Amino acid sequence: xxxxxxxxxxxxxxxxxxxxxxxxxFAITKKFGNLTAVDGVDLSIxxxxxxxLLGPNGAGKTTTIKMLCCLLKPTAGTATVMGHDIQKEPxxxxxxxxxxxxxxxxxxxxxxxxxxALICGIYGLSKEETRKRSEELLELMGLTKRAKEQxxxxxxxxxxxxxxxxxxISDPQVLFLDEPTLGLDPQARRSMWERIEDLKGKKxxxxxxxxLEEADALADRxxxxxxxxxxxxxxxxxLKNSISDKRTMVVKARNLTPDxxxxxxxxxxEAKKIEGGVEIRANELSFDKIVDFLRSKGATIxxxxxxxxxxxxxxxxxxxxxxxx
Amino acid sequence: MxxxxxxxxNFKEMIRDxxxxxxxxxxxxxxxxxxxxxxxSVGGDIFTATMLAPAVTVFGFAFLTMFSAIMLxxxxxxxxxxxxxxxxxxxxxxxxxxxxxxxxxxILQIVACFAMGALLGLEVYGNIGIVFLVLLxxxxxxxxxxTILGSVFTENQVSGVGSAVIVFVSLFGGCWMxxxxxxxxxxxxxxxLPFAHAVDAxxxxxxGSGFGDITTDLCWVLGYTVVFFVLGVLCxxxxxxx
Numbered sequence: 001x002x003x004x005x006x007x008x009x010x011x012x013x014x015x016x017x018x019x020x021x022x023x024x025x026f027a028i029t030k031k032f033g034n035l036t037a038v039d040g041v042d043l044s045i046x047x048x049x050x051x052x053l054l055g056p057n058g059a060g061k062t063t064t065i066k067m068l069c070c071l072l073k074p075t076a077g078t079a080t081v082m083g084h085d086i087q088k089e090p091x092x093x094x095x096x097x098x099x100x101x102x103x104x105x106x107x108x109x110x111x112x113x114x115x116x117a118l119i120c121g122i123y124g125l126s127k128e129e130t131r132k133r134s135e136e137l138l139e140l141m142g143l144t145k146r147a148k149e150q151x152x153x154x155x156x157x158x159x160x161x162x163x164x165x166x167x168x169i170s171d172p173q174v175l176f177l178d179e180p181t182l183g184l185d186p187q188a189r190r191s192m193w194e195r196i197e198d199l200k201g202k203k204x205x206x207x208x209x210x211x212l213e214e215a216d217a218l219a220d221r222x223x224x225x226x227x228x229x230x231x232x233x234x235x236x237x238x239l240k241n242s243i244s245d246k247r248t249m250v251v252k253a254r255n256l257t258p259d260x261x262x263x264x265x266x267x268x269x270e271a272k273k274i275e276g277g278v279e280i281r282a283n284e285l286s287f288d289k290i291v292d293f294l295r296s297k298g299a300t301i302x303x304x305x306x307x308x309x310x311x312x313x314x315x316x317x318x319x320x321x322x323x324x325x
Numbered sequence: 326m327x328x329x330x331x332x333x334x335n336f337k338e339m340i341r342d343x344x345x346x347x348x349x350x351x352x353x354x355x356x357x358x359x360x361x362x363x364x365x366s367v368g369g370d371i372f373t374a375t376m377l378a379p380a381v382t383v384f385g386f387a388f389l390t391m392f393s394a395i396m397l398x399x400x401x402x403x404x405x406x407x408x409x410x411x412x413x414x415x416x417x418x419x420x421x422x423x424x425x426x427x428x429x430x431x432i433l434q435i436v437a438c439f440a441m442g443a444l445l446g447l448e449v450y451g452n453i454g455i456v457f458l459v460l461l462x463x464x465x466x467x468x469x470x471x472t473i474l475g476s477v478f479t480e481n482q483v484s485g486v487g488s489a490v491i492v493f494v495s496l497f498g499g500c501w502m503x504x505x506x507x508x509x510x511x512x513x514x515x516x517x518l519p520f521a522h523a524v525d526a527x528x529x530x531x532x533g534s535g536f537g538d539i540t541t542d543l544c545w546v547l548g549y550t551v552v553f554f555v556l557g558v559l560c561x562x563x564x565x566x567x
Contacts, residue, residue, distance in 0.1 A: 069411040073566070094413045105404035107334055109341040114334070121330020122412045150341070166408070 022047045022174055022204035023068060027077035030063050037063040039228035040077065045221075050200050052219035053208045054311070060228040061208035062102055065176050068206070069099050081174055095123075100167035102178040102208075104159045108152030112143050112162055115151055116169050123170040137165040140195060157188040164192070168199075175199070177207045181214060193217055212311040222311075224318060231318050240309040243317045246270075248307040249285050252277040253299045260297035267293065279307070327414055331422035335396065339426050349392060350433045353385035354441035360501070361445045371503055375449075378442035379527030380500035382460050383520055385434045386467040387494035389427055391487030393468050397423045397475025398483045401564065416562040420554065423475065424468040431464030450533035459530065459539065462546050463523035469553025476560035494520050519549040 023045040030038040038060040045051045053061045066072040068079055070090035078085060084092045098119075106115050113134055120130035138144045141161040146154065151162055164180060180196065181189040189211075196218055199205060209215050215222045216236045224232040224239070232239055253276075261278060264271040267289065270281035280290065287304070294301060315321075340346060357377055364372020371377075400406045400423075409419075435457060439447065449456075470490070474483055495501060497511075498520035504512045515521040526542035 071407065071410055091413055091415075094411060097411065099408060099411045101404050101408050103404035105408035107338065107405055109338045110334060114337065118330050118334045119412070121333070122327055122409070122414055124327065170412075 020047055021045060021080075022049070023051075023079065023081050023206060025064075025068075025077065025079040028064070028067060028074050028079050029076040030060075030067060030072060031075040036228050038067070038074075041225075041228070041230055043223060043230070043233075045204060045206060047204055048201050050196075050205045050207065050218055050220045052215040052222045053206065053225050054210070054212065054215040054219075054222050054315075055208075055225035056210055059210075059225045061210075061225060062178055063228075064225075065099070065178050065206065065208060069097055069176055070094060096173045097176065098167045098170050098172035099176045100164045100178060100180055102182060104156070104163045106151045106159055106163050106166065109150055111150055112138060112147040112154075112165075115162055115166055119166045119169050125170070133169050133171070137169055140198075141165045142191075157184050160184060160188075161192070164195075172203065174204045174206070177205060179208055179210070181209070181211065189214075212315070216311055224315060226319050232314065236311065239311060239314045243309055243314050246281050246283055247285055248309070249280045249290070249304060250274070250277060250307050251280065251290065251294065251304050252302040253294060254302065255299045256294075257297060257299075260294060260299055263293060263297065264290070277302075328418035328422040328425075331409065331414065331418065332425040335422055336426035336429070339396070339430075345392065346430065349385075349388055349430050350437050352388060353381050353434050353438045356381045356384065357438055357441040357445065371501070374442045374445040374447040375531055376528060377445075378439050378447055379456070379460065379524050379531065380498065382435055382438040382527075383463055383498050383524050384491075384495050384500050385438065386431065386464050387491040389431055389434070389464060390467045390471040390474065390490050390494075391483070392430075393423060393427045393471035394473075394475035394478070394483045394487055395480060397472060398478055398480040401475070402480060410565055416558050416565070420472045420476075420557045420561055424465070424472060424554075427468050427471075428461075428464065431461065431468075435460050435464075447531075449531055451530040451535070453531075455536055455539075456527050456530045459523060459526045459543065459546070462543070462550065463519065466519055466523075466546055466550040466553060469550050469557055472557030473553060473560050476557060476564050497521060498524050500524060519546045522546055 021044050023043065025041050025043045027040040027042060028038060029036065029040050041060075041064060043051075053064060055061055063072065067074050068081060068086060070086050070093055073087065078087055080086065081093045082096055086093060107118060110118065116134040116137065117130055120133070125133070138147050141164070143158060143162060143165070146158070151159060154162065160180075160183065164177070167175060167177070177196065181192050184192060193214065196205070196207070200218075200220075207215075207218060219236065221233065221235055222239060223230045232242070234242065256273075256278060261271065261273050264278060264280065268280045268282045268285075272279055291301060291304075357374075360372055360377050360381065361374055364377070371380075439453075474486055474490070478486055497515040497518055499515055504515050504521055522542040522545040526539035526546075529539055529542075530536075
């Protein structure tokens with residue numbers, strides 16, 4: 001196992017020493033009857049990396065996480081977490097990981113303090129340590145004020161934050177966050193991102209999401225998963241660059257005549273009219289030439305900006321479908 | 326001990342639902358009165374307070390089987406338990422944590438039944454402490470059975486299966502009729518299960534028997550307790566393995 005040299009699909013600048021990997025999967029596969037939920041996935045996640053599995057519902061993200069935290073046995077292949085094999089040493093792995101499951105997982109009749117104490121007790125933390133960490137995490141998650149109320153009375157967002165606090169309190173070396181912002185409103189989602197961002201570099205985090213913005217904002221590297229297979233892997237920027245060498249410029253301008261757009265099309269065949277301006281796609285874009293040409297045609301330029309390709313575009317190109325239905 | 330934290334949680338979960346506790350502890354004394362009243366009007370040796378108190382207590386433990394099974398079955402389907410399965414807790418930790426809190430209910434049931442019995446003319450010739458221990462062991466045995474049911478069945482199924490267990494215990498425990506007089510297959514089945522042995526042992530001690538007279542009965546109950554818990558752990562492991 002230790003000798004095997006699995007090459008990472010993205011062929012990124014990965015450490016060559018196997019011990020630097022927190023999580024490695026070796027053609028890991030899970031079948032449920034005829035359905036192959038995870039299909040020969042090879043991943044190598046570095047220690048301290050924030051790695052995101054991005055894909056639509058049913059792509060195999062949660063199944064992958066469940067296998068890595070020893071809840072599901074793989075049908076074929078295997079994986080290691082901090083060097084421990086998931087099938088041979090599940091208890092050693094359970095000591096050093098924690099999971100925030102996709103569903104909010106809290107004890108409804110316990111208050112926030114008691115929920116956190118439950119997890120601390122299982123991991124054998126001292127009373128003093130339990131109190132100190134609980135205090136910090138309740139503060140971090142904005143739950144201090146209502147910490148003595150039973151959790152079933154909390155709003156969905158508060159329950160979610162408590163559920164994530166419970167995953168953090170054992171201070172795990174490896175943290176699995178399965179759809180951490182599912183069901184949160186946009187504002188709560190942003191504040192959750194900030195909290196996850198704070199953990200960056202401190203522990204290895206495997207985060208699954210079907211929100212592109214989330215993977216883009218948080219992850220060091222992203223693996224796009226579809227129908228159980230990894231179809232792309234790299235940093236967010238690499239993924240965006242990978243789909244095309246062309247750059248896109250958006251020019252907002254007044255007094256744009258059809259004539260001037262036709263003129264632009266002669267210079268840049270992929271130029272097209274958009275609301276209040278023009279969008280130009282090309283390998284090389286000359287700022288000066290575009291400005292000069294448009295002004296010579298009597299247009300007043302209000303703004304010019306480069307449009308980054310989005311992960312949406314990446315996903316669309318790779319799978320031929322939108323990520324969100 | 327890792328299971329302590331979860332046992333405490335389950336205990337709190339239980340006592341923060343006071344209605345069901347009231348039901349679990351209140352039911353057996355009510356049955357005491359009903360059957361005692363029955364005995365008053367139709368007569369019969371088996372419906373005296375002394376004979377009834379152990380029988381009704383064991384009958385009450387069948388409810389304990391159902392309630393502990395429901396709690397485990399319900400949690401097994403919850404996100405919380407699947408999260409806890411990713412912690413270092415072992416199957417045996419779960420089984421212990423889901424049984425321990427109900428021992429308190431068992432103690433309250435025994436006390437409530439015997440307190441009601443005392444009001445209705447319970448007579449004690451033997452060591453009441455031994456009676457208590459016999460019944461406590463029977464309670465733990467019933468909780469072991471609960472861990473099997475709670476591991477194997479879903480919450481909905483367990484309500485039905487639990488009711489069957491309650492009827493079964495009341496029939497084959499010799500609670501409402503003398504097993505000796507019925508005899509035959511019925512008696513055979515009854516005495517190959519632990520319930521009738523516990524009822525007999527408790528009745529015997531109340532009547533004045535010593536510890537030495539009930540060791541066979543105790544072995545039956547103890548044996549079943551061990552078997553139930555081992556099966557409970559195995560079933561739990563089987564049902565939670567991916």
